[in-house]
Amino acid sequence: MTPNDAVAFSLLSDAFQADPPAMFAAMREKCPVHHANEPAPHFSLTREVDVGGSLRDDATWSSKFGPGLAFGEPGTGVLVSSDPPAHTAERLAITRIFKPSAIEAMEGDIRRLVYGLVEGFKDRGRGDLVADLGMPVPLTIMCWMLGTPVEDIEKFRNWVLPMAEAVAYVGGRQANETVINAYKSYGEYFGAHIRNRMEMVDADDTLPDDLLTRLLTVERDGNRLTFQQVMGFCQFLLVAGSATTTLLIGNVVKRLMEFPDQFEMVRNNRSLIPNAIEESLRFDAPVHGLFRTNTCPVTLHGVDIPVDSKVLMMFGSANRDPAAWDRPDEFDITRDLTTLKRHAAFGVGIHYCLGAPLSRMEGILALEAILDHLPRLRPDGPPTHVRAPVLKGFEILPVRWD
Ligand code: HEM
Numbered sequence: 224m225t226p227n228d229a230v231a232f233s234l235l236s237d238a239f240q241a242d243p244p245a246m247f248a249a250m251r252e253k254c255p256v257h258h259a260n261e262p263a264p265h266f267s268l269t270r271e272v273d274v275g276g277s278l279r280d281d282a283t284w285s286s287k288f289g290p291g292l293a294f295g296e297p298g299t300g301v302l303v304s305s306d307p308p309a310h311t312a313e314r315l316a317i318t319r320i321f322k323p324s325a326i327e328a329m330e331g332d333i334r335r336l337v338y339g340l341v342e343g344f345k346d347r348g349r350g351d352l353v354a355d356l357g358m359p360v361p362l363t364i365m366c367w368m369l370g371t372p373v374e375d376i377e378k379f380r381n382w383v384l385p386m387a388e389a390v391a392y393v394g395g396r397q398a399n400e401t402v403i404n405a406y407k408s409y410g411e412y413f414g415a416h417i418r419n420r421m422e423m424v425d426a427d428d429t430l431p432d433d434l435l436t437r438l439l440t441v442e443r444d445g446n447r448l449t450f451q452q453v454m455g456f457c458q459f460l461l462v463a464g465s466a467t468t469t470l471l472i473g474n475v476v477k478r479l480m481e482f483p484d485q486f487e488m489v490r491n492n493r494s495l496i497p498n499a500i501e502e503s504l505r506f507d508a509p510v511h512g513l514f515r516t517n518t519c520p521v522t523l524h525g526v527d528i529p530v531d532s533k534v535l536m537m538f539g540s541a542n543r544d545p546a547a548w549d550r551p552d553e554f555d556i557t558r559d560l561t562t563l564k565r566h567a568a569f570g571v572g573i574h575y576c577l578g579a580p581l582s583r584m585e586g587i588l589a590l591e592a593i594l595d596h597l598p599r600l601r602p603d604g605p606p607t608h609v610r611a612p613v614l615k616g617f618e619i620l621p622v623r624w625d
Contacts, residue, residue, distance in 0.1 A: 229253040233261040234391045234511075234535075234612040243511060243615060244552060247540035256526035263292055263393040265514070265533040266526075269540035271547035271567070273523065277515065278536055278571035281306060284515035286574060291390040291514060292533055301448065301456045303463070303513075303574060310573060313448075316441040320368075320434050321577040326584060329364075334588050336363055341592040349603050349623035356593075357472035357620070360585055361465040368434040368464075369457055371416060379461060382409050384611060384618070386462045390513070391612035406458075413457055417450065434460075467509045468582040470609065470616030472589045475503035477620060478554050480602055485556050490594055498563065499556045500586040505542045505566035506554050511613050512537035513570070538567040539615060597624040 230249045232239060239246045250257050250269040257267040268274050277284045289295030289304040298305075301313050319325065337360055344355050362376040362383075371379075385405035392398035396406050420435055430436045438453050448456070479486040479499065489495045512535045521528040528534060543551040569576035576582075593600060600622055607619040 232257055233259055244543050256523045266528050267535040269537045271541040271544035274536045274541040275571050281573050285518050288516045301452050312443045320437055323580050326580045337588045337592045341596045345596045352476055352620040352622045353473050353617055357469040361468035365465050370431050370433045370435045383462050383466050387466050387611040417453055464578050468585050470509035471586050473617040473620045474507040495556055496587050496590050498560050501563040502556045504568035507615055508539035508542050508568035509616055511539040541567040600624045
């Protein structure tokens, strides 16, 4: 029996999707380098030491073929699909927009947005926490950053999940009709939007002070990012910046409802809100894992990984590894905040999430508004899990309150 036979893992299987932590535990113990042929040949790393160690070794574990299962074309993507030195320069150019002081400056607007939404539906007594709050908060902020009308978030929402699903599909962007249509609609909408802004840049018009302007005007060695690169970055951001934070908001609320003693604790002690957000990220990492491709043959735990293999780095499993965490399968918001922040939900190494401070702030403000306005929040029927295989969380979370 090979180690692989010991655990039947597939990202797309019901067994995995029904209970990811159980599958992760079996893989960590019985086959820490797992090989699967479904939906296409790839390896998975699940131990914290292997996931963290590999992600810190970006010379061996490249992002140039993209973070999905499909092999993207090297050199066409930015940031999450690039390696140093290009990645270093791209990151430097964009970091300014995401630095903590820039995010802090957005706090007032985000607070108004979150409280406005909650005050708008609080008298209803029941609702879907995802549609009412978790989805509109990060998508509205994406509209602010990308300079699109806020009314278009309904449109964007329909593209975001199919695009996220495509990460785990062999065909990537060509995976199926829904994915193809999502990319087509995205291409038409953002193609026109970005070209329009490029014309404003060329005409020296007064430009909106947003992320899109920065992407189009940032220079490296006298060169600007190409239209294709900006298209790719905005697409990545739309998914990475919204779907994930939507999941975080749903996940933390779901766990607090499941553990009423901890809900009570945070209600009585608001200083525990950041811990609740961080423990949610550790316990229910919104992204199970993302792929790297090895630039040379690697042998790990006796398993040969041939050069140019797609290898799934399981953030969610690293966060539940008993070798790294005390009582990893207990949801406990009283854990030390500094220790908690070492979870891998935002990635590890040079690709560590640029949006981490922003999504933390969104989560904290969402929880504050819930505690202020939705007393005795409780489940109102079973939630619907998100369909994208690499994501963890809810597409619908029915709740009620007094
Ligand atoms: C709970 C919310 C979020 C989670 C769980 C999350 C997760 C991640 C992960 C795991 C990575 C690493 C990718 C890799 O290693 O290949 C990443 C990178 C990134 N994230 Fe996030 N993210 C979140 C929110 C956001 C937001 C709100 C934004 C921006 C508005 C954002 C922008 C980015 C960018 C630009 C990168 C690429 C960094 C690089 O390649 O250097 N993320 N994120």
